Amino acid sequence: MQPPLLQLSNVTKSFGAVRALKGVSFTLHQGEVHALLGENGAGKSTLIKLIAGAHERDGGRIEIAGNPIGHLTPRQARAHGIACIYQQPTLFPDLTVAENIALGLETPSIGRRVHWKKRRQHAEMLLKRVGAMIDPESEVRSLSMPEQQLVEIAKALGAGARILIMDEPTASLTQSEVALLLNVVRDLRGQGVGIIYISHRLEEIFAMADRVTVLRDGESVGTHAVTAITQAALIRMMVGREVSAIYPPSENEPGAPVVSLANLTCGASGIFEVNLEIREGEVVGLAGLVGAGRTELARVLFGITPADSGTISLSGKFVEVRSPRSAVEQGIAYVPEDRRRHGVILEMPIAANMTMAIHPVFFPGAWLRLDAERRLALEYIRELGIKAAGPEAPGGSLSGGNQQKVALARWLATNPKLLILDEPTQGVDIGAKAEIHKIIRHLAKNGLAVLMISSDLPEILGMSDRIAVMRGGRIAAMLGGGASADEVMSAALGHEKEAA
Amino acid sequence: MDATIRVRNWKGLRHELLLLAVLAGEILYFNAVGSRFGTLDNLFDILRHSTEIGLLAVVMTPIILTGGIDLSVGSLLGLCAILFGKMWRDGGLPPLTAAVCTLLFGAMAGALNGGLITVLRLPPLIVTLGTYSLFRGLAEAITHGADTFTNFPASFLCLGQENRFGIPVQAFALILVAAGVWLMVHRTTFGRSFRAIGFAPEGARYAGLPVDRRVAFSYILAGFVSALAAVIYTARLGQAKADAGTGYELYAITAVVLGGTSIFGGSGSVHGTLLGVAAIAVLSNGLVHAHQPREVAGMLTGVLLLLALCGGVIPKLVAFLRARSRHPN
Structure with missing residues (x-):
């Protein structure tokens, strides 16, 4: 033969x-x-x-x-x-x-x-x-x-x-x-x-x-x-995998809607007529294949590529998000996917990284308050368990998981209403991953609305209270937190699940 | 981790110590060979001659920190000197009013650079290369290349030629601007933003920093201070010509880079820039006292700059050679 x-x-x-x-x-x-x-x-x-x-x-x-x-x-x-x-x-x-x-x-x-x-x-x-x-x-x-x-x-x-x-x-x-x-x-x-x-x-x-x-x-x-x-x-x-039990369980009942998107469209980013609601204390997982438009949607919400039409409302009020600056002012926080390019400035001390999104609030009159900044950084280092030599250590000297926590600290310091996490545990080791999951769950418990983009299906299934599945720049399906991997994958691929 | 931070701080400090050593060496050498070099009069002379370049270098520092560059400051100095002369002589404005108008014009010219860079997203090198020609061309057009403004009143000329409280009048302007920019760069969120933009422009945007506003501001400030330098230049020489400040942009950039600011943006300091200005100014003044031709100053400045740029490599090279000798092959 x-x-x-x-x-x-x-x-x-x-x-x-x-x-x-x-x-x-x-x-x-x-x-x-x-x-x-x-x-x-x-x-x-x-x-x-x-x-x-x-x-x-x-x-x-x-x-x-x-x-x-x-x-x-x-x-x-x-x-x-x-x-x-x-x-x-x-x-x-x-x-x-x-x-x-x-x-x-x-x-x-x-x-x-x-x-x-x-x-x-x-x-x-x-x-x-x-x-x-x-x-x-x-x-x-x-x-x-x-x-x-x-x-x-x-x-x-x-x-x-x-x-x-x-x-x-x-x-x-x-x-x-x-x-x-x-x-x-x-x-x-x-x-x-x-x-x-x-x-x-x-x-x-x-x-x-x-x-x-x-x-x-x-x-x-x-x-x-x-x-x-x-x-x-x-x-x-x-x-195939079983969703592991390491994910911390959701403990609270979601409250009033914090964010609602209606017909949100941005032609240049390929986002079409997105309708989505996220409630207080809720983690909504955003699933989909690469290229389905998940990061693009986050970029629209954060004002990097502002929407052409449709509305964003926060706590019942319509808001206009034209730039990241205005997103921050409205209470939207975005921890980006590319942590080394966008999430943390590697050359700058982690303390400076943590206060970067709160300049106008934390430094009134633009004067730096280095002691206060140092205290804030030490607080987050302790709270999030960041392993670093100290507040002056440059971001680049930290491991991926700890960099991610610094990026997270920067946005928590803004006291946001909506926290968007884009692949929060990508390239992060198992230990740090579990810690980040615990932090997310804790934040939700304190009333934050969380939109979590992830390509890691078990993470989506384990962390989400509800799951939005995107395909071709649209929300293809809204699933409950108890959805199965098959259901998410079928929606992402564009197939109705066959009646078994 | 700890070691990298210490190395980092030490590296910044080491560069400034090295520059101080170079400066001290220059002073000791020229003091030994030139008879008049060590006098107070000569110190004031150096101050007078380096004020304009010092001003330009100080405001060039935030721009280079953001990863930008401004090649137009020398040409703008020339244009502002001409406008100032024109407003005073032909417009009949008193020198003070003319100076205020000149400063406003300088800020507007800087806004043109900043606007083109942030709104049209054009590279700073190209934009300011364009305005470098534009501003100089305008100055020449206004004067037809021949007109010179002179016979300014003594009350104005004292700004460039006399002492107050025992030191040259223009030194106060340099001290004020340098102190202001130092505070801005090292003690406010503006400085933080400049550095963040220089290290990672996208990262700064994702952090919600007003990137465009900060970048535009750095060019507006440079325009404003270039106009101030133009007024001081006119007062020092007692005349305004279309070729005023030719080549000053390159001296300013040289001083900034010599002072340890990275041309790629992010790291650097205003005090480093001032040391860089001093090293260049003392060198060119000292060579005159040592009866060396003026060209030598240019050559030595170039060598100094290249050595400063290589400075970061030398310790690495030494460490490498040491490691090699310990473990042959």
């Missing part, structure tokens, strides 16, 4: 202390479409980067057509016939289609003339193979998104690709464009190309994949023929 086109056995990869892949095995046969599924952070991108040579594996075996491969660089991966098609085309927009295709193929050498005609014919031939009616002489910038994707595929084929990795190729395509692309994928399968297909759209996977492998927490949960599995079963495989 012919050896598989690509075989990964027990590959591992760690980034620092984070084990992204904990021994994954994966097989791709000739003429097979093998779908790869998993939540955000399950290890899909790490896996394909290992295959494409962008990361080096820590352990395990990779065999291509039966030959063991040692060290794999991106260049060697290409030489072995591995090509990657990403969500966003990576072509040069100002060059023609033929030039773009030739770029990767012709070896440049001084004194050799360009064979324009040969180049053109080659491009034509490749474009025909992917069934594209595109003039090789047209500029790439004039092509539509799917056309550009076809050029990418033609380019990969020109480079002799036998293994094609497609990372969410349909994420930015319309329904009819998707159908076109899927036909091309089927054609390629017929030509013997092996395709690794990553998509969140389950219907695509059922429409054309042969087999599907589900990753979860850096491990392979299983590989199945698509004919032998249901959508519901797939979703269960993706989210």
